[in-house]
Amino acid sequence: MEQHIVKIKSIDQVTHDVLRFETEKPANFIFKPGQASRISINKEGWEKKKRSFTFTNLPEDDHLEFVIKTYPSHEGVTNELLTLKAGDELIVHEVWGSIAYKGEGVFIAGGAGVTPFISILRHLHGKKQLGNNRLLFANKTVADIIHNDEFKDMLGQNFINILSQEEAEGFDHGWISEEFLKKHGVNDYKYVYLCGPKPMMENIEGQLLKLGVQEDAIIREIF
Ligand SMILES: Cc1cc2nc3c(=O)[nH]c(=O)nc-3n(C[C@H](O)[C@H](O)[C@H](O)COP(=O)(O)OP(=O)(O)OC[C@H]3O[C@@H](n4cnc5c(N)ncnc54)[C@H](O)[C@@H]3O)c2cc1C
Numbered sequence: 582m583e584q585h586i587v588k589i590k591s592i593d594q595v596t597h598d599v600l601r602f603e604t605e606k607p608a609n610f611i612f613k614p615g616q617a618s619r620i621s622i623n624k625e626g627w628e629k630k631k632r633s634f635t636f637t638n639l640p641e642d643d644h645l646e647f648v649i650k651t652y653p654s655h656e657g658v659t660n661e662l663l664t665l666k667a668g669d670e671l672i673v674h675e676v677w678g679s680i681a682y683k684g685e686g687v688f689i690a691g692g693a694g695v696t697p698f699i700s701i702l703r704h705l706h707g708k709k710q711l712g713n714n715r716l717l718f719a720n721k722t723v724a725d726i727i728h729n730d731e732f733k734d735m736l737g738q739n740f741i742n743i744l745s746q747e748e749a750e751g752f753d754h755g756w757i758s759e760e761f762l763k764k765h766g767v768n769d770y771k772y773v774y775l776c777g778p779k780p781m782m783e784n785i786e787g788q789l790l791k792l793g794v795q796e797d798a799i800i801r802e803i804f
Pocket of ligand 1: 617632633634635636647648649650651652654655656657658659660677678693696697802804
């Protein structure tokens with residue numbers, strides 16, 4: 582089974598509960614934007630506890646990057662990640678994931694479900710091929726929005742936020758609904774990319790189908 586030990590180069594705070602890990606990259610390591618890996622911590626008792634995290638950097642970079650939402654409320658892997666520092670090690674296992682860019686579309690993300698889209702959108706941006714791709718991003722509050730400034734810079738008017746627990750100027754408020762999806766043009770695109778927690782995904786998939794989006798036009802991953 583594929584397995585690489587990589588040293589953590591740096592850890593930064595992205596939001597109040599999201600961290601960015603930059604690690605070494607194993608030689609000849611290949612992944613596609615949108616893909617993830619099973620990761621564990623190279624520390625006694627944690628080596629076999631694998632969790633999936635998405636590569637958020639570009640495949641050609643000389644390092645790996647992960648943007649990880651932590652859950653300090655229970656003693657899982659992400660809580661243990663909070664104790665790590667530069668120089669500690671992660672184990673990168675097999676590369677996998679079902680999200681890959683097929684063509685222009687609407688990207689719909691809930692919270693950390695945006696991670697596969699970070700790499701895909703950065704990749705397109707780097708090639709000047711962002712076109713009319715659009716990101717609809719659902720979070721609880723403004724403080725929860727991962728890479729708010731970067732998405733604004735990359736996507737401009739095509740970066741649309743909706744907040745469920747805060748009313749803020751310039752932001753839609755509430756849950757993603759059929760009306761919201763219609764208003765933001767899901768029917769005008771060939772593809773819909775969807776990633777987030779299971780209840781959100783089930784809800785939105787139902788809404789998309791009701792709006793006439795074809796099932797095979799939906800590219801999805803449950804977090
Ligand atoms: C393909 C793929 C790619 C992913 N990429 C990313 C990524 O790039 N970044 C990212 O942040 N996440 C990503 N995820 C989600 C990530 O894998 C999970 O958030 C992670 O496994 C959580 O690990 P954990 O051990 O901390 O929590 P787990 O123990 O695995 O628990 C997961 C969930 O259950 C809840 N939970 C379980 N037990 C308790 C408890 N006792 N008390 C409170 N809550 C509990 C947690 O709130 C959490 O939502 C990805 C998932 C998939 C499938």
